[in-house]
Amino acid sequence: MTASGEAARRPPARRPTIKDIARRAGVSESAVSFALNGRPGVSDRTRARIRRVAQELGWQANSAARALSGDRADCVGLVLARPARTLGVESFFLQLVSGIQEVFSAHHTALLLQVVPDLAAECALYRRWWAERRVDGVLVVDPRTQDPRPRLLVSLGLPAVVVGGHAAPGPDAAPPPLPTVWADDAKAMARILDHLHGLGHRRIVHVAGLPELAHTARRIRSLRTAAVRRGLDPRQVRSVATDYSDAEGAEATRRLLDTAEPPTAIVYDNDVMAVAGASVAAERGIPVPGGLSIVAWDDSSLCRVTHPRLTALVRDTAGFGRLAAQELRAVLDGGPVRAVQGELPHLEERESTGTP
The missing domain is CATH 1.10.260.40 (lambda repressor-like DNA-binding domains)
Structure with missing residues (x-):
């Protein structure tokens, strides 16, 4: 042998x-x-x-034995309940996880990451993790408009921080059930619309992500509010939902360009869909930005290497992950329930936007 x-x-x-x-x-x-x-x-x-x-x-030391004795497991959980095909191409979660891991690795805390098909599977996983004392706490991403997870986590007593949740409540409102780190999607959308409106665009479509996500609903609502404030026709300034994939981003672009009055500007909810939309415009011989202006919600290397380079909303996603991880550490140390705002993104104007 x-x-x-x-x-x-x-x-x-x-x-x-x-x-x-x-x-x-x-x-x-x-x-x-x-x-x-x-x-x-x-x-x-x-x-x-x-x-x-x-x-x-x-x-x-055996983490399971420490957990049974009442000590910490030195592990936190992160569950992604999204279509797997959309995670493989989207840079947002990679940057978010890198920021989260930066904080926890410095404190010798492991990050347990799992992808599940839906919210029911995610809730079942939280129950199992807590029963087995597998994790000390969890980071909850992609808050929903109707979300069962905060109530479940509170009932279990599993420490958690919601990433991308709602803004801090007013002085007379009830406190949120779980600590939250949030970004001002409404103000970010208003900045994009200000830019496009200032260039002269009046037919603007937002190719949105999953409609059940709370941040998608906030962006749609913000676009509608900002359009009304500027006296724009709500039939010409609207949102359409997708699953964040390049395939659905491209298909939504084709449908929009086939309408009797196609948009002169499209705002895409991520970089992958924006690049797919630019490819569709190129296939049809529509110049960008001469025939169509394009904005990506999240900046990435894709936006910077595409020709023309794409105007994009720039935010420190890794920094947002670090903020969430720091807040969870504070909660595990007995900190209060609070809502912490992340840095407001800024719009990086590049060659993909111009006058219609």
Whole structure:
């Protein structure tokens, strides 16, 4: 048998136990437990020897055992209930997770990430995680207009922070059930409309994401409000829903360009759909921005390498993730329920927008 074959048949290395440490250090298992858990009952010299042996053996505390004893699991959860095909191409979640991980890794806390098909599966997962004491808390993304998760998490007593939730309530309103970090989608949409309206556009369509998401509803509502304030025709300034994918972004663009009065400007809810829309315009020989102006809600390298470069809403998504992670750490340390606002995005004007 070859050396590689012998290695393949060799059983995996066994994880060292307290018994192994006791045998190597020449002490009792209870002495090892006292030393490793920082409890009295052993001398400083013995404690140092036990810890040195534990380090030599590569021993690590068992997170499940710590959880059963009431200690923290040193792990937080993040569940994504979105179509898997939309996650593979969208840069937003990669940047968000990088910011979250930056905070937790600095405190030796693991991030448990799982993708599920729907909200029912997400809620079931929260119940299982909490029953097994798998996580100390969770970050809840993609708040819905009708969302069962905050009530469930409160009933479980599972610490959580909602990422992208509603704005802070007024002084007379009831406090939110869970801590929230939020971004001002309404003001961001108003900035986009100000830019396009100032260029002379009057037929503006917003190619939105999933309609059940709270931030999608806020953007749609903000567009409508801003259009009315400027005296624009609501039939000419409107939103259409998609699933955030490039395929649906392209298809929505084709339908819009086939109408009797096609829009002169389109605002896309992410960078992937904006690039897909620009490709459709190129296929049809429609110049950008001469025949169609394009704005992407989230900036990325895609927006900057496309020709022409796409006007985009720029925000520090990784910073938003860091803010959410810091808020969850504060909650785990006994902090209050509060709503924390992230940085307001700014519009980066590039070559994809111009006069109609």
